[in-house]
Amino acid sequence: MDTTSPSPRPLTRKGQETRQRIVDAAADLIFRQGVAHTTIEHVRAAADISSSQLYHYFDDKPALVRAVVDHQADTMIGGQENFDFSTLNGLRAWRDFLIAAQRDHHCTGGCPIGSLGGQLSETDPDARAHVADGFKRWEATIQSGLRKMHARGELTPDTNPDTLALALLAALQGGLLLTQVKRDTKPLEAALDAMIELVARLNGDS
Amino acid sequence: MDTTSPSPRPLTRKGQETRQRIVDAAADLIFRQGVAHTTIEHVRAAADISSSQLYHYFDDKPALVRAVVDHQADTMIGGQENFDFSTLNGLRAWRDFLIAAQRDHHCTGGCPIGSLGGQLSETDPDARAHVADGFKRWEATIQSGLRKMHARGELTPDTNPDTLALALLAALQGGLLLTQVKRDTKPLEAALDAMIELVARLNGDS
């Protein structure tokens, strides 16, 4: 599942804990200040480890970053399991949750995965692939809901639920980016409301 | 208009040309490999200047980056003046243009402004403000079209054209980001098609 370790070396419980502590600290720092501005030294201090430990668990900085990408994808997708993407009310609850989360962060950070995509896509092909995989998994959860909606006959027959899921994810990503840049939740609200409005209209509502 | 120079120092014609050459080279490099991976040395070589010249025209790297942000916003917005955002056909032509542009770039780079937003928002407040300003100007051109459409009675009266413009821009940004990460134009197509479909339905079309 996770090929970011130096080599398929067995990890003891303690080792796994240390590794996890490193990834957590790195994820937090990278979320708050980006990949480039997060140094190994910062991670070292935040995780309260020595630098040799870091290189014991990860080949190099890019390997650590890849682990962070996977971790953020897991976290993000895990946090959405409570929502039902197969009903309009479920989508609206999701919308409210996402907006509240942005407000809590004072509109900083953007999307934990999306922002990594923007930072890494052109410089680290391997990391880009990990981000793409994260998006794929995320997309799948939305697809699953919209397919159900479609199967129930609640979307016009010529609607492709998978395409709609992709559009929804895109609207979310763009809304998060604009919200991050403007420091205002309005863009995220506008983007999600527009997409949900479309779903409602494809649903038969005028 | 542009407050990124070291000080309000007079520039000769030759000086302005040199300065422009630096910004162009930096914009190109930054678009292709991001801010962090673009070094002063790279820019120096690409613009065929000496490092002292660079610091003659810009206080430091962040100042150069701000100039690049403004430059990219100008370029981006300038390139959209041919499109009519007040008709469905105009929006569709815009869609086709954007997708073709991504294909030409092999889906690399993302949005010249948006990707800068993601890279700079959390580390350079000044640059973030410049990106936000660029988005504002871009948004304004879309707003202007949708307002006309609304005034013509071609959008349901309770539709807010400004909100719709913001949603459209968000969908575009998210579509570009996903396209960059996935190296596939499908996300951009799905996002723009969905938003245009919504506009069409707000237009009265079933």
Next chain:
DNA sequence: CACGGAATGGATCTAGCAATCCAGTTTGCT
């Protein structure tokens, strides 16, 4: 034509960062 500010060239300084090394400790297994 000479004066001064603008523009240029390139060597150099310095800090910060990724990565290495080796010496020590702990842990798991038999």
Next chain:
DNA sequence: AGCAAACTGGATTGCTAGATCCATTCCGTG
């Protein structure tokens, strides 16, 4: 117990990249 591997600590290295300095050339103006 004992040994091998997993784990930890921190000093150190080597390099890169941003920024500075100073000497020199260009060019418009009086």
